[in-house]
Amino acid sequence: MNPDAYTALYGPGRPAPAPRRGQAGVAVLAGLVWAVVLVLLSYPAMLVFLAVFFGAATGVPVGDVVLWSTLVGLGTFGVPVALTFLPPVRRLSVPARFLLAGGVALPLVSGILVWIASQGG
Template identity: 40%
Template sequence: MATALLGAATAVSVTWLTFMVLMISVWGAASGAAVGGFLGGYAACLAGGAALLVALAFLPPVRRMAPPRRWLLLAAVACPVPLTLAVVTWVSAG
């Protein structure tokens, strides 16, 4: 149950952040600004976070854990950063 809640919170927050990044990119592109670096930076952050989670999942002590505990650990590690960023952008965007 906790794993599902943490995973859902992570997915919703990453979805919100992706929506915000895409909207900013569309507005920037409409005004003539170059947005490739902005989108590339966001994609690099997502790929880096995913790579860190995969690296954590393949550590020997984590691989020896029971699957439900391993998924709970990965969900708990993945959740705080995107959730905090999503709440901050939600509050600041109004």
């Protein structure tokens, strides 16, 4: 692209900001938190898969199971994602946003697992 055309369209070029130091630890911690969240979510997902699989094999209607599992999944990931789009959170660095969202998702998933365990007894 012609540099004069770029300047006319977008204004003078600015150098990219330097990456912040100290973000590697936050990124690793956020990755660990999300790994725990995903491992915890694999348990209800497995239960839903087995319920749908065996329910369909025996002819039992499984629409309610699919509906509730979809709502739980959307709620579990919808709340942290909506949180990351709030203006004060958007000012944080990307690893800090992931850590905050994981910190919100972890109690949600833990609460869902406690609720599932309490329904079985």
